[in-house]
Amino acid sequence: DSKNNHETNEEQADKEQQEAIEKIDEVQNEIDKLNEQASEEILKVEQKYNKLRQPYFGKRSELIAKIPNFWVTAVSALLNEEDEEALQYLTKVDVQEFEDIKSGYKINFHFDDNPYFDNKVISKEFHLNDTGEPSSKATPINWKEGKDLTKKAGGSPAKAGKKRGHEEQESFFIWFLDTGDAGADELGEVIKDDIWPNPLQYYLASEIDEDADEEGEMD
Amino acid sequence: DSKNNHETNEEQADKEQQEAIEKIDEVQNEIDKLNEQASEEILKVEQKYNKLRQPYFGKRSELIAKIPNFWVTAVSALLNEEDEEALQYLTKVDVQEFEDIKSGYKINFHFDDNPYFDNKVISKEFHLNDTGEPSSKATPINWKEGKDLTKKAGGSPAKAGKKRGHEEQESFFIWFLDTGDAGADELGEVIKDDIWPNPLQYYLASEIDEDADEEGEMD
Ligand SMILES: [Ca+2]
Numbered sequence: 407d408s409k410n411n412h413e414t415n416e417e418q419a420d421k422e423q424q425e426a427i428e429k430i431d432e433v434q435n436e437i438d439k440l441n442e443q444a445s446e447e448i449l450k451v452e453q454k455y456n457k458l459r460q461p462y463f464g465k466r467s468e469l470i471a472k473i474p475n476f477w478v479t480a481v482s483a484l485l486n487e488e489d490e491e492a493l494q495y496l497t498k499v500d501v502q503e504f505e506d507i508k509s510g511y512k513i514n515f516h517f518d519d520n521p522y523f524d525n526k527v528i529s530k531e532f533h534l535n536d537t538g539e540p541s542s543k544a545t546p547i548n549w550k551e552g553k554d555l556t557k558k559a560g561g562s563p564a565k566a567g568k569k570r571g572h573e574e575q576e577s578f579f580i581w582f583l584d585t586g587d588a589g590a591d592e593l594g595e596v597i598k599d600d601i602w603p604n605p606l607q608y609y610l611a612s613e614i615d616e617d618a619d620e621e622g623e624m625d
Numbered sequence: 626d627s628k629n630n631h632e633t634n635e636e637q638a639d640k641e642q643q644e645a646i647e648k649i650d651e652v653q654n655e656i657d658k659l660n661e662q663a664s665e666e667i668l669k670v671e672q673k674y675n676k677l678r679q680p681y682f683g684k685r686s687e688l689i690a691k692i693p694n695f696w697v698t699a700v701s702a703l704l705n706e707e708d709e710e711a712l713q714y715l716t717k718v719d720v721q722e723f724e725d726i727k728s729g730y731k732i733n734f735h736f737d738d739n740p741y742f743d744n745k746v747i748s749k750e751f752h753l754n755d756t757g758e759p760s761s762k763a764t765p766i767n768w769k770e771g772k773d774l775t776k777k778a779g780g781s782p783a784k785a786g787k788k789r790g791h792e793e794q795e796s797f798f799i800w801f802l803d804t805g806d807a808g809a810d811e812l813g814e815v816i817k818d819d820i821w822p823n824p825l826q827y828y829l830a831s832e833i834d835e836d837a838d839e840e841g842e843m844d
């Protein structure tokens with residue numbers, strides 16, 4: 407019965423391996439718990455600093471309001487000529503990061519009375535929906551008659567390519583109609599992660615560009 | 626001199642705007658400081674949990690050592706047939722995350738005496754160099770004569786495509802020669818971010834695959 411002994415040894419080894427696998431699974435559960443705790447603590451740090459940053463964002467908005475056309479200048483690289491005309495009436499931009507990371511963020515554009523639309527605030531918001539999928543929604547814009555810039559983009563061949571021979575850029579306002587690809591919204595991410603953290607550097611870079619353009623045009 | 630008055634008002638406005646810009650810059654510096662503090666606190670949380678996870682990783686390694694061929698089975702999807710033969714001698718894998726995030730991480734592969742190479746441990750390490758660029762280095766492998774698997778890959782047409790008609794995979798060991806693209810080392814990231822956090826699921830998935838293959842081969 408050396409064959410039986412051999413089988414018993416093999417069975418014994420299988421049993422020990424099975425037990426080891428079950429114990430690895432238990433240890434793995436402990437590691438998973440620590441990972442969750444780490445994520446929660448990191449979220450709390452982020453929430454704390456979101457609160458601490460808030461008064462500085464408020465102060466920054468007050469100072470920005472003293473500079474005419476600050477925001478339209480800062481974001482002008484994203485705009486075509488007609489967008490720039492409409493965004494002369496943009497008085498304030500702010501980005502709200504929601505408490506829970508899953509709740510996402512919201513970008514608010516505040517406007518003075520203007521000849522383009524009736525909205526005081528136009529917003530676009532990004533969050534995860536109930537099934538965990540990225541999702542976005544935007545304020546419907548109440549355009550004044552004949553002023554809808556999303557219907558003009560590329561519609562006027564005379565204007566297209568007018569500015570320094572470049573192709574006319576799609577209207578910035580089309581972004582508020584496009585809530586389809588919330589998981590990869592490049593413009594939302596540029597505003598939240600690049601421009602909002604330091605709009606002054608975009609403003610100053612854009613001012614220098616404009617000065618250079620003006621000099622160029624004088625030649 | 627209404628023209629002079631006008632110029633003075635304009636100059637006054639320019640001065641106020643210049644002051645506002647300087648103040649925005651000061652506020653921005655405060656925001657930047659808070660961002661740095663937030664990063665430091667988050668790093669401390671990560672360091673704390675790295676320490677707390679350590680004993681569980683140690684316990685997990687002890688349990689894994691009781692299962693023959695655990696690691697070669699877990700990573701077998703990354704291997705060609707000759708790699709798998711050499712990695713029968715792989716006894717332990719561990720990933721060290723260095724204290725400072727800039728110092729990166731190191732993956733260690735521990736081996737029993739084996740007919741392929743003399744090394745007891747083969748490592749690959751990722752860190753940021755002095756100029757902040759991603760950089761990597763790896764242990765030179767002391768291959769035994771005629772056993773260098775990095776020189777065999779694709780060199781034997783008879784063996785290529787032998788396994789279920791698939792094209793022979795490049796040797797896993799070539800990874801230790803390739804320290805050129807440290808910023809986008811896919812294999813390093815798969816091991817650190819996917820396999821190391823939960824190797825059991827890779828082991829079990831691979832075992833199921835092998836069982837399915839064996840059944841398939843019996844048909
Ligand atoms: Ca522009």
Ligand SMILES: [Ca+2]
Pocket residue numbers: 701702703704705706709
């Ligand atoms: Ca394989």
Ligand SMILES: [Mg+2]
Pocket residue numbers: 470471472473474475476477496497
């Ligand atoms: Mg303004």
Ligand SMILES: [Mg+2]
Pocket residue numbers: 689690691692693694695696715716
């Ligand atoms: Mg083993």
